[in-house]
Amino acid sequence: xxxxxxxxxxxxxxxxxxxxxxxxxxxxxxxxxxxxxxxxxxxxxxxxxxxxxxxxxxxxxxxxxxxxxxxxxxxxxxxxxxxxxxxxxxxxxxxxxxxxxxxxxxxxxxxxxxxxxxxxxxxxxxxxxxxxxxxxxxxxxxxxxxxxxxxxxxxxxxxxxxxxxxxxxxxxxxxxxxxxxxxxxxxxxxxxxxxxxxxxxxxxxxxxxxxxxxxxxxxxxxxxxxxxxxxxxxxxxxxxxxxxxxxxxxxxxxxxxxxxxxxxxxxxxxxxxxxxxxxxxxxxxxxxxxxxxxxxxxxxxxxxxxxxxxxxxxx
Amino acid sequence: xxxxxxxxxxxxxxxxxxxxxxxxxxxxxxxxxxxxxxxxxxxxxxxxxxxxxxxxxxxxxxxxxxxxxxxxxxxxxxxxxxxxxxxxxxxxxxxxxxxxxxxxxxxxxxxxxxxxxxxxxxxxxxxxxxxxxxxxxxxxxxxxxxxxxxxxxxxxxxxxxxxxxxxxxxxxxxxxxxxxxxxxxxxxxxxxxxxxxxxxxxxxxxxxxxxxxxxxxxxxxxxxxxxxxxxxxxxxxxxxxxxxxxxxxxxxxxxxxxxxxxxxxxxxxxxxxxxxxxxxxxxxxxxxxxxxxxxxxxxxxxxxxxxxxxxxxxxxxxxxxxxxxxxxxxxxxxxxxxxxxxxxxxxxxxxxxxxxxxxxxxxxxxxxxxxxxxxxxxxxxxxxxxxxxxxxxxxxxxxxxxxxxxxxxxxxxxxxxxxxxxxxxxxxxxxxxxxxxxxxxxxxxxxxxxxxxxxxxxxxxxxxxxxxxxxxxxxxxxxxxxxxxxxxxxxxxxxxxxxxxxxxxxxxxxxxxxxxxxxxxxxxxxxxxxxxxxxxxxxxxxxxxxxxxxxxxxxxxxxxxxxxxxxxxxxxxxxxxxxxxxxxxxxxxxxxxxxxxxxxxxxxxxxxxxxxxxxxxxxxxxxxxxxxxxxxxxxxxxxxxxxxxxxxxxxxxxxxxxxxxxxxxxxxxx
Numbered sequence: 002x003x004x005x006x007x008x009x010x011x012x013x014x015x016x017x018x019x020x021x022x023x024x025x026x027x028x029x030x031x032x033x034x035x036x037x038x039x040x041x042x043x044x045x046x047x048x049x050x051x052x053x054x055x056x057x058x059x060x061x062x063x064x065x066x067x068x069x070x071x072x073x074x075x076x077x078x079x080x081x082x083x084x085x086x087x088x089x090x091x092x093x094x095x096x097x098x099x100x101x102x103x104x105x106x107x108x109x110x111x112x113x114x115x116x117x118x119x120x121x122x123x124x125x126x127x128x129x130x131x132x133x134x135x136x137x138x139x140x141x142x143x144x145x146x147x148x149x150x151x152x153x154x155x156x157x158x159x160x161x162x163x164x165x166x167x168x169x170x171x172x173x174x175x176x177x178x179x180x181x182x183x184x185x186x187x188x189x190x191x192x193x194x195x196x197x198x199x200x201x202x203x204x205x206x207x208x209x210x211x212x213x214x215x216x217x218x219x220x221x222x223x224x225x226x227x228x229x230x231x232x233x234x235x236x237x238x239x240x241x242x243x244x245x246x247x248x249x250x251x252x253x254x255x256x257x258x259x260x261x262x263x264x265x266x267x268x269x270x271x272x273x274x275x276x277x278x279x280x281x282x283x284x285x286x287x288x289x290x291x292x293x294x295x296x297x298x299x300x301x302x303x304x305x306x307x308x309x310x311x312x313x314x315x316x
Numbered sequence: 317x318x319x320x321x322x323x324x325x326x327x328x329x330x331x332x333x334x335x336x337x338x339x340x341x342x343x344x345x346x347x348x349x350x351x352x353x354x355x356x357x358x359x360x361x362x363x364x365x366x367x368x369x370x371x372x373x374x375x376x377x378x379x380x381x382x383x384x385x386x387x388x389x390x391x392x393x394x395x396x397x398x399x400x401x402x403x404x405x406x407x408x409x410x411x412x413x414x415x416x417x418x419x420x421x422x423x424x425x426x427x428x429x430x431x432x433x434x435x436x437x438x439x440x441x442x443x444x445x446x447x448x449x450x451x452x453x454x455x456x457x458x459x460x461x462x463x464x465x466x467x468x469x470x471x472x473x474x475x476x477x478x479x480x481x482x483x484x485x486x487x488x489x490x491x492x493x494x495x496x497x498x499x500x501x502x503x504x505x506x507x508x509x510x511x512x513x514x515x516x517x518x519x520x521x522x523x524x525x526x527x528x529x530x531x532x533x534x535x536x537x538x539x540x541x542x543x544x545x546x547x548x549x550x551x552x553x554x555x556x557x558x559x560x561x562x563x564x565x566x567x568x569x570x571x572x573x574x575x576x577x578x579x580x581x582x583x584x585x586x587x588x589x590x591x592x593x594x595x596x597x598x599x600x601x602x603x604x605x606x607x608x609x610x611x612x613x614x615x616x617x618x619x620x621x622x623x624x625x626x627x628x629x630x631x632x633x634x635x636x637x638x639x640x641x642x643x644x645x646x647x648x649x650x651x652x653x654x655x656x657x658x659x660x661x662x663x664x665x666x667x668x669x670x671x672x673x674x675x676x677x678x679x680x681x682x683x684x685x686x687x688x689x690x691x692x693x694x695x696x697x698x699x700x701x702x703x704x705x706x707x708x709x710x711x712x713x714x715x716x717x718x719x720x721x722x723x724x725x726x727x728x729x730x731x732x733x734x735x736x737x738x739x740x741x742x743x744x745x746x747x748x749x750x751x752x753x754x755x756x757x758x759x760x761x762x763x764x765x766x767x768x769x770x771x772x773x774x775x776x777x778x779x780x781x782x783x784x785x786x787x788x789x790x791x792x793x794x795x796x797x798x799x800x801x802x803x804x805x806x807x808x809x810x811x812x813x814x815x816x817x818x819x820x821x822x823x824x825x826x827x828x829x830x831x832x833x834x835x836x837x838x839x840x841x842x843x844x845x846x847x848x849x850x851x852x853x854x855x856x857x858x859x860x861x862x863x864x865x866x867x868x869x870x871x872x873x874x875x876x877x878x879x880x881x882x883x884x885x886x887x888x889x890x891x892x893x894x895x896x897x898x899x900x901x902x903x904x905x906x907x908x909x910x911x912x913x914x915x916x917x918x919x920x921x922x923x924x925x926x927x928x929x930x931x932x933x934x935x936x937x938x939x940x941x942x943x944x945x946x947x948x949x950x951x952x953x954x955x956x957x958x959x960x961x962x963x964x965x966x967x968x969x970x971x972x973x974x975x976x977x978x979x980x981x982x983x984x985x986x
Contacts, residue, residue: 035894051449054453062524064652066515066849067462068455071471073514075508078478078500078885084893085499089894135486169499170481171444191699241984307846 026158026182029128030116032094033164040083046172047219049079080174085177089166090126092118093138098159098169100149100185100309104274108148109185111159116142122149128163154270188310191278192271217241223302225284252298253286270313277313292316336425342439342494346387349497352443353383354432355480358473358742359450360427362457367424368412375431382435393435394515401432402758419459426453440484442773447477456881463555464845475500499518510885515879519871520854537618538768538789539786540577542730543586544737547747551724553786554835556616557770558624559781559843563610566775567626571662572785573792573804574624576769577639582758585733587766591677592612599638600802602628604661615654615848621646624769626660628805640674642666642763653851666794666802670763678763678796686755693759704762704797708805711756715749715810718742722808723815743815750791763796767804774836783839905957905964912950916940919981929954950975 042050053076060068084236090165095112107160117138126135127147136145151157165176217233221238256276260271273289280287281301288298297309321580339746342353357379364372370637377400405428406416413421430453431448453475454470478500485492491510537557541544558574566572581590623636623644632638633656638643646657670678681690693707700706714720723743729736734755737748750766757764771790772783792806858868869877913923913932921939923932933951953972957964 045441045448048445049448052452056524057518060455060458060589061460061518062526064524064853065458067467067470068458069453069518070511070515070849071458071467071474072517074471074504074508074511075474077510077514077885078503081500081503081507081510081889084889085503088893123491124487126486131928137487137769168485169503170478171484227503275568277597 010187021278026180028182029066029098029178030094030096031181033090033092033179035087035091038175040087040173040175041256043167043172043174046174048078049172062294065077079170082168082170083173083175086168088120089122089168090164090175090177092120092163093122094118095179095181095260096142098181098183098247102186102188102310103151103153105154105190107190109151109157109187110146111149111185112144112146113162114142114144122166124166124168126165126167130160130164142167149185154187156184156315157187159185160181170295176293186311186314188314189267189270189274191275192268193279212242221302223304225301227284229292253288254280255290256280257290258292259290266316268315274313277306277309289313342441344438344440344443345483347493347496348443348480349386349772350383350435350438350442350505351480352446352485355381355435355447355450355473355476356430357454358469359430359457362454362469362473363423363427364508366420366457366460367427367960371409371412371424371428375428378431379434380430389555389611392438394514398432398435401435404431405432421454423453425458426456443480443484447480447536450477458559462850467849469847473618474504476558478504489863505955506889508913510882510889513881513885514878514938515849516852516857517874517881518861518872519878520857522854529945537786537983538590538770539618539620540579540585540768542579542588542747542751543725543742544733544748544751544934546586546747547789547791548724550786550789552747556839556842556846557616557784557786557788559846560617560626560773560784560837561612561614561780562782564614567609567662567783569772569775569959571627571807572628572771572773572778572782573767573790575627575629575643575767575772577622577767579642579768580638580641580677582682582755583687584731587754591679598640599642600640600666600674602661602666603640603668604630605663605665606663608659608661610659611657612657614843614851615650615656616846617654618650621649623650623654623656623658624663626659628664630659630661630667635831652853653846655851665800667796668799668801670796670935675796679758679761681755686732688732688750689734689755690759690844692738693752693756695830696756697760701968704795707757707760707762708795708797711753712805712810714738715753715807716812717742719813720811721813721815724809724817724919734793746791749811750793751806753793753805757793758797765794765796765802767792771806774839776836776837777841779843781843783836783843818985854927872957903953903968904966908969908976909954911973914981915981929958940981943979946979950979 007211019177053072056068056072057076060066060072083233094116095113096116097112099112099114101110101112103109115138116235117140119140121140124135125137126133129146129147130150132148134145134147136143147162149159160179161178163178165172165174218241220229220234221240222240228243230241230243254276256271256273258273261272263316264272277287277289281303284301286299286301287305287309288296288297289312291312297312298305357376360372360375360379369699374689378912392759406425406772407423409421409428413424415421416425426449430446430449434441437443451474454473457470459464460466475497479497482496482499517642567707573697577589579587579589581588609626611626613624623633623646625644632644635646636656637647639645640840641888656745696707696710700710717896720741721743722745724745726748727741729741732751737744737752738756745901754764754766768789768791770784771786771792772788775782790808792804792808794804796802825986857868857874860869862868866873909929916936917923919940921936929951933947933954937947937951950972953968953975957968
């Protein structure tokens with residue numbers, strides 16, 4: 002959209018409360034109804050209108066009733082197509098919003114669950130700040146995914162989204178704003194600095210550490226599969242995991258806030274996030290020590306990763 | 317960033333990756349392009365009849381090539397080629413028509429530009445513009461004729477146009493072809509009431525804002541100049557000339573002669589009206605012993621001033637003058653379909669006396685033409701003496717037995733056209749026979765004149781009207797016989813041998829005959845169309861509510877009628893659109909619970925927004941100790957139904973709502 006159009010839109014929304022009413026975030030489910038669906042002709046719709054006016058004038062001038070009748074028919078179809086666009090949105094409701102995790106600066110994928118109120122809806126479009134997605138819903142509704150741009154770590158409000166439809170001829174656009182009152186958590190952006198993660202061990206030591214294990218424990222979801230003790234599991238009819246004796250054999254990496262003195266706060270957070278990311282990717286154990294002295298870990302699974310990232314995001 | 321977006325977003329229905337969709341967001345996909353080509357092809361087809369064959373063929377070939385090119389190879393047409401065509405096409409049209417103005421060159425130019433637009437259509441925006449232009453060009457085809465057979469193809473061609481617009485919507489790739497046509501067809505059907513309201517009430521212009529299109533291809537019907545060969549084009553034209561509804565029985569087919577113009581003056585080559593009709597203002601007297609016929613004529617535009625009436629009209633309609641020869645003439649040409657009522661006699665004596673001036677006019681011959689014919693006529697006079705009727709018989713005998721033949725493809729005639737025809741070619745059609753007969757009569761001293769009009773017609777028994785086509789144009793003679801007045805003589809009817817006729821006008825092969833008969837029957841629909849749509853002019857519009865007692869609608873009344881009609885129709889449509897938007901399927905349990913809450917609220921215990929059912933029931937029990945036991949049962953039942961099932965079974969829910977209905981909160985008696 003050109004800049005002038007954006008300013009115009011902003012001015013209008015400031016002046017006309019009706020347009021801004023739906024700007025306030027709402028709790029789910031958000032149901033679209035006639036009071037919040039707006040319809041305006043698109044640019045090609047305006048062009049088509051001019052064309053229809055020209056045809057009408059020509060038919061009247063040449064007293065050509067056949068052309069007049071067809072012009073009326075075409076015009077009436079175009080006018081009624083507005084209602085088709087309206088019906089595509091009317092009754093649509095956003096029932097759930099689920100967010101994947103993402104680092105600041107990346108796109109955060111939102112999964113939006115729509116309920117179509119038993120109507121098949123085609124050629125819908127969902128627009129966010131700088132991108133959109135076309136989608137269709139069958140009678141049962143459906144889920145669509147859209148990337149939400151992120152800038153900063155921490156809780157972020159889902160921006161206002163526009164659901165629109167230019168069905169069936171692209172001459173009118175029906176749209177409605179949805180702003181779910183829901184925050185999503187954005188993880189800090191990992192920085193991969195020149196410093197290697199502290200307490201890195203040499204590969205030989207690590208290899209030995211993986212071979213020797215102290216005990217078996219039950220499998221918990223999220224555990225790396227390569228540490229499943231298959232023979233032992235087969236004997237016991239349940240999945241067992243080799244528990245590494247971390248204290249003696251594999252020293253967990255320790256990522257300490259206080260070790261990064263001399264850097265500013267965000268860089269520290271970024272560094273820690275970067276190290277955690279690397280350690281998680283490599284499947285190693287790590288401990289995160291926060292500024293208040295609280296230590297998370299040692300562990301290596303997904304849950305630990307998310308716990309640490311959440312802690313960093315909310316610092 | 318975009319890459320992530322694209323990976324993250326996808327269509328729900330098919331799991332196609334969004335990359336293709338996003339990259340093609342503004343590109344024209346194959347489906348939409350096919351439909352666009354179809355629309356342009358339909359537009360071209362509608363216009364084919366109005367343009368030179370070579371131009372139509374060239375444009376069709378260009379269209380086909382472009383379609384194949386994009387389909388097989390893809391990619392743009394080089395700008396050089398497009399530019400060359402852009403120069404060549406208008407130049408060639410200009411070369412053919414000599415002027416860029418007027419209907420035919422304008423339409424040819426528009427269709428040509430449309431095909432050229434297709435060459436550069438690579439994006440959705442181009443396609444939208446092309447479709448808009450298509451609609452415009454389609455409508456312009458109706459300037460060439462607004463008959464039903466011209467309008468229907470145009471209306472049908474709007475369907476692919478709308479389907480193309482539908483195909484430009486983002487999800488069209490996953491749709492079937494029928495699904496793309498359906499919205500357009502459905503909307504056109506559903507919108508026809510609104511369209512009709514608009515059509516009826518849109519105020520017509522009483523005078524055009526700018527010039528009407530050129531009359532270059534207008535039909536004129538029978539003309540007031542008749543030279544051998546003039547009628548030929550008319551006799552192969554099957555379009556309707558007029559339709560006549562009789563208040564009683566229709567005349568017998570032998571009596572269906574419709575008088576248009578009477579030609580008095582022969583200049584050696586052609587028969588013309590001359591001045592006789594004007595010099596003698598008063599119509600010649602007619603005495604009709606038999607019953608006369610009342611009928612209403614619906615005349616197609618002729619761009620001539622005279623009207624047609626069954627032989628012979630007894631009185632002229634309003635605003636129409638009747639000439640001495642009982643022809644009807646208006647002050648302005650018939651430029652639109654016209655209705656008028658006339659009464660005529662089929663058994664009559666016309667002009668019992670002939671005044672000398674008129675007699676002179678009826679005997680006029682140019683000097684120095686056709687000596688052999690004059691000699692032949694004089695020999696008849698010498699044989700018969702004063703018996704004019706015998707001379708007429710002699711002439712008719714000549715046509716019957718003299719080796720004459722009916723031939724639409726008659727050979728051309730020289731300077732002495734009557735001599736050439738009578739003694740040379742002996743082939744021709746009504747013009748030749750009527751002209752030669754009148755010449756012979758005048759040469760023999762019998763007053764005679766040529767009448768041009770229509771003869772015949774198809775009686776539609778179902779709709780009770782007579783259809784007269786242009787191909788039934790005819791010319792015959794009238795001779796004045798003492799005691800009988802002007803007597804109609806049709807020399808063409810004497811001819812027995814038929815060499816070549818227009819297909820269908822006189823006879824046709826068996827297969828064609830069946831089709832032609834059907835076409836005659838289907839003319840009912842054409843007539844309805846002509847009366848109801850084409851003929852719905854400013855006058856008919858203003859008299860719309862005359863049956864209801866409103867004398868004449870003026871402009872502002874029509875405009876308010878239009879506004880009211882449109883609002884009503886749109887209101888209906890809106891009602892439909894809103895009504896069909898159902899609230900999600902009702903949850904019977906929630907409804908029952910809502911009723912219970914309303915009951916309890918009346919007793920002063922309203923549920924707080926943040927309160928769950930358990931807390932709410934607990935608070936109710938405290939507030940209404942008298943109903944405690946009932947509330948405990950209801951609470952237990954509700955919790956079980958709501959939280960123990962994904963979807964609560966129907967019968968217990970019904971039982972619960974019955975229990976809610978029977979529940980009456982007993983307030984504490986003070």
